Amino acid sequence: MTADSTPALVQNADADTDGRAPAGPSVARDARARNIKVYLQYVAAKIAGAVISLFAVLVTSFFLFRLIPSDPVKQMTGGRRVSAEQLQSLRHQFGLDQPLWKQFTSYVGDALTGDFGTSFQFHTPVIDKITEALPATLLLTGTAYVLYTALGIWLGTRTAWRNGSRSDRFNTAFALTLYSVPSFWLGLLLIIVFSVGIGPIPGMFPTGGLESGGETGVAYILDVAHHLVLPVITLVAVGYAQTLLVMRSSLLDEMGSDYLTTARAKGLRDDVVRRKHAVPNAMLPTFTLMFVNLGHVVAGQILVETVFSWPGLGGLFYQALSVPDLPLVQGLFFVFATAVILANTLADVLYPLLDPRVGR
Template identity: 90%
Template sequence: MTADSTPALVKQADADGPAPAGPSAARGPRARNTKAYLKYVAAKIAGAVVSLFAVLVTSFFLFRLIPSDPVKQMTGGRRVSAEQLESLRHQFGLDQPMWQQFTSYVKDALTGDFGTSFAYHAPVVDKIVEKLPATLLLTGTAYVLYSLLGIWLGTRTAWRNGSASDRFNTALALTLYSVPSFWLGLLLIIVFSVGVGPIPGMFPTGGMSAGDGASGFAYIMDVAHHMVLPVITLVAVGYAQTLLVMRSSLLDEMGSDYLTTARAKGLRDDTVRRKHAVPNAMLPTFTLMFVNLGHVVAGQILVETVFSWPGLGSLFYQGLSTPDLPLVQGLFFVFATAVILANTLADVLYPLLDPRVGR
């Protein structure tokens, strides 16, 4: 309650008599909190809409800075007459003024139409839907594994701060977090696909399956076999980030008075950690998990490319090589939208975990 509002409330109380007690009195603060929360949510959603429009504009102009002619790239270096090149430019709308291309792109994108791929001669939306399951399978599996592993190890290392296991896990996490994911993937291919010394090549070098027509359980095992190395690459980098954030957050909580009070009441150390310290330390990790959730759709472009995984990341890399403007524009917008929506969802849910936010 602010100082400016106190006189008005006092006058109102004098005029109307004593304030009512009971449930009706409690509804006042709850109503104010609900109104504040709804106002907070509306502001976050409005910010997300503005961000999406900014991404829409950026996705159009960004890839037109690439110094390459898409039409000439599509011809594959073959000798093509000027009339044929002009016909292709007209077919894909590249002969129109830039402002007209932009307005057409925005109008179509708002209806979910990202145009036709130059390279695949198919709607961009269809290509995205075709490749999306492979990306969700790979990055979704890695996301679940590295989130659980990072939270568990981050909690253990922080609670045993200064121990040998803490020093080892922290050093390993810092090392893996600093390693480029594509370099780690290449190293795993050299060691476990090609084989080094006594280590034989145990896993395929790339792809999603052997393509031998297997079905049923045999196909599932084949896909799982191909997933091992790319999943390990994603988990190694992702768990390191989660561990470091969780460890830092829990260390900040360990000196709090409420933990000292809980121990003074005779609670076991394990109970203090699980029921008191970890739930409060989870708030920064919760935000990080939602940020990473947004990247699940985008996948890891470099990791998918290194392992030739047929997902959206590889599709984006192939689109950049042409450049296939409708394809990379559509993928860029989808990637950014996933991140923005995940961040907005985290912002909306955060006040439910920490009432200090959004009040």
């Protein structure tokens, strides 16, 4: 071996298998910087899309509810005989006598500053009514969200891993049935069976509301928990079914992958293969669903809250729509849509961190 051949041998030993020299630290830094730049551009595009969507919702919320064939002023008079002068005075008070374009520009300008106007029927600022009802909605839908997400992921994983077994067939059929049932119908059924009582089953739970009243301290907490049981069960029954079906489908797609076969060939236990290899990859579609449902935590469940007379945003929206209380309906609609848009945007921003193929 000559002295001249030594550098060539060393270079060949350090080279990549395709004959190229390995990337140095500067190349790696450039690659990381490039990836960060691409990711930031991706995030900026998603945020810009969210802003455009929010403005579209703001515009839609104004015109959509003015298509309702109802006169808010006449509805608020409760059918009482009112003179034309009084009706005109009320329309002037609420700004309904102004041209539509002027109402629209005033609404958009005020909404951009967080002012959604004054409720027709409650005579208080819309934002105050929303703030007042929001905790009740978060308590109900937030509790249900945590329960049905955990239950759906756990059962979806176990049923898919035992694909074709008796428990898999039962859980899948039961989930499909619950997913097909309207939530308000299920709520009414639970009220009939467990609140009113039927046959040997006595009425054990309140028919609706957040509290009985007059309780304080621990007794108040227990009273609220007692009122929570049936509406939470209603939301969990429908929500867990959807999560289970998505998780099961995702995991079934992963079960035939080569990397799972390799993991088993290395001698890993079956539960380790499931927990550390299959489930993390199968979680990606479920992760998206979790953020979509997270937006609905704020948006509430209008039908369920109405059935159980729950004093949250959903029940408030139903009350406002029956008038229609235009400022309150518009404000609630914008809050609901904003929550969903922000949750989806957050999912889009975080998704590339779990799957680097997204956004590239």
